Amino acid sequence: MLIDWLAIAPEIALTVTALVVLLADLNLRGTAKQLIAPLAGIGTVVAIVFTAVLWGDERTNFGGTFVINDFAVVFKLLFLGALLAILGISWRYFAESRYFQGEYYFLLLTSFVGMIIMPSARDLILLFIALETVSVPAFVMAGMRKRSLYSSEAALKFFLIGVLSVALMLFGMSMIYGFTGSTYLPDIAAGIEAIGTTEPLLLGAVMLVIVGFGFKISAVPFHFWAPDTYAGSPMPVAAMLAVASKAAGFAGLLAITFIAFEPLAEVWAPVLGVLAILTMTLGNLVALQQRDLIRLLAYSSVAQAGYMLIPFGLARSGPDAVVVNDAAVQAVMFYLVAYAVMNIGAFGVAIAVNRRTAIRSIADYAGLSARSPLLALGMTVFLLSLGGAPPTVGLWAKLEIVRAAMTDATPFGVVLMVFLVINSVIAFFYYLRVIKTMWMDEAREGLPELQPGFNLSAVVVVLMVGTVVLFVLPGLISGATSLTGLVAAG
Numbered sequence: 104m105l106i107d108w109l110a111i112a113p114e115i116a117l118t119v120t121a122l123v124v125l126l127a128d129l130n131l132r133g134t135a136k137q138l139i140a141p142l143a144g145i146g147t148v149v150a151i152v153f154t155a156v157l158w159g160d161e162r163t164n165f166g167g168t169f170v171i172n173d174f175a176v177v178f179k180l181l182f183l184g185a186l187l188a189i190l191g192i193s194w195r196y197f198a199e200s201r202y203f204q205g206e207y208y209f210l211l212l213t214s215f216v217g218m219i220i221m222p223s224a225r226d227l228i229l230l231f232i233a234l235e236t237v238s239v240p241a242f243v244m245a246g247m248r249k250r251s252l253y254s255s256e257a258a259l260k261f262f263l264i265g266v267l268s269v270a271l272m273l274f275g276m277s278m279i280y281g282f283t284g285s286t287y288l289p290d291i292a293a294g295i296e297a298i299g300t301t302e303p304l305l306l307g308a309v310m311l312v313i314v315g316f317g318f319k320i321s322a323v324p325f326h327f328w329a330p331d332t333y334a335g336s337p338m339p340v341a342a343m344l345a346v347a348s349k350a351a352g353f354a355g356l357l358a359i360t361f362i363a364f365e366p367l368a369e370v371w372a373p374v375l376g377v378l379a380i381l382t383m384t385l386g387n388l389v390a391l392q393q394r395d396l397i398r399l400l401a402y403s404s405v406a407q408a409g410y411m412l413i414p415f416g417l418a419r420s421g422p423d424a425v426v427v428n429d430a431a432v433q434a435v436m437f438y439l440v441a442y443a444v445m446n447i448g449a450f451g452v453a454i455a456v457n458r459r460t461a462i463r464s465i466a467d468y469a470g471l472s473a474r475s476p477l478l479a480l481g482m483t484v485f486l487l488s489l490g491g492a493p494p495t496v497g498l499w500a501k502l503e504i505v506r507a508a509m510t511d512a513t514p515f516g517v518v519l520m521v522f523l524v525i526n527s528v529i530a531f532f533y534y535l536r537v538i539k540t541m542w543m544d545e546a547r548e549g550l551p552e553l554q555p556g557f558n559l560s561a562v563v564v565v566l567m568v569g570t571v572v573l574f575v576l577p578g579l580i581s582g583a584t585s586l587t588g589l590v591a592a593g
Contacts, residue, residue, distance in 0.1 A: 120146025128205020178222035257335025272315025278308035319352030342450035376416020383409025448566035470546025
């Protein structure tokens with residue numbers, strides 16, 4: 104079997120970078136270990152170049168189980184861009200906090216190797232391997248505050264719930280193989296279509312697989328690990344889990360539902376629609392009660408997952424449903440890109456404040472506009488975008504979901520839109536509360552001046568500008584992928 108090496112060049116580049124980082128960590132001493140982060144950044148840029156070269160191509164590898172198409176390339180660029188941003192917010196944080204830098208960067212790069220494999224996988228086995236490559240390093244990174252019992256508890260919760268969800272997913276995958284005789288996603292779809300929708304065990308197997316991805320995207324009721332894990336992890340790890348790891352889960356969920364399980368869309372779509380309502384409502388209501396900024400961002404992340412699940416609830420099966428499903432896939436992709444920009448930016452500001460002051464309480468952000476106007480402005484832009492206010496890309500992200508729902512308006516779609524609007528209003532209460540605290544409340548005495556450093560300032564500025572530019576030019580991502588791109592070459 105011939106191997107298309109260019110098709111897997113981004114994965115090879117990132118794997119080689121991870122190994123180089125590991126070797127550098129073994130040979131560098133003292134402050135020289137700070138060079139590991141730029142080394143990881145260079146390798147990431149190389150992977151981005153290889154990925155950009157693949158734009159517009161349709162390639163297959165390993166008997167069609169690994170594909171390159173617009174869907175895969177957009178996701179890979181999303182992951183690698185997120186990796187660059189996370190490296191930027193990690194550099195000084197890990198250098199000054201006496202963490203094991205080489206260990207962290209090796210695990211981070213390894214996890215992202217799994218992420219960039221995920222959108223190309225068209226086989227259950229490869230999807231499972233990619234998902235575990237994402238998850239296992241994350242279990243370790245979540246507990247890297249080794250002297251903190253809180254961090255150890257958070258990592259243990261993450262691990263135990265993760266193992267349980269993986270067991271359920273693997274059980275479901277094995278039953279699907281038993282019913283269809285294949286692990287190849289298009290063949291699974293053909294097998295399901297031949298069996299029909301009247302087999303209860305098959306429907307149960309489908310739900311078990313979806314449960315596994317529900318954990319990854321922290322959807323209710325599989326979200327319990329997220330707030331404690333985000334709060335107990337080092338902040339850059341929390342940013343990675345909230346953005347990149349969640350996006351990897353959605354990449355896998357898109358492939359498994361819209362390709363393999365498409366004939367059963369009338370079964371799983373209502374379930375995911377109800378899950379979307381529960382996820383965004385619970386996430387927002389609990390976020391209203393938070394006094395710690397990281398926990399607020401954690402529950403906000405749960406609510407954002409609910410918004411992104413809405414297009415799944417709109418899915419249909421059969422040839423007549425292509426337009427609706429196409430709009431749903433585009434809406435999820437647009438929202439993921441927008442979400443990555445604004446959420447990593449919010450975590451970047453939180454890291455910059457925490458780095459000098461160890462502050463995490465929302466009340467202690469009082470007067471941030473006077474101590475660091477740049478950080479206050481950045482956090483304001485990111486929170487407004489998460490809420491969906493103009494002039495930020497968050498507005499278009501929510502309108503993309505509305506557009507998908509209006510493509511083929513149904514009573515259930517209207518219900519989903521009503522909950523989207525209600526939850527967006529609820530979310531503004533806690534986002535605006537943080538903004539009001541930063542700009543209108545007086546800072547308590549004794550707080551030091553904030554000097555976020557060049558790397559953090561650069562990341563915050565770039566993401567802040569990106570949030571506004573994507574509002575002005577949403578076409579940069581709105582037409583980047585579609586259902587056609589998802590199934591092409593697959």
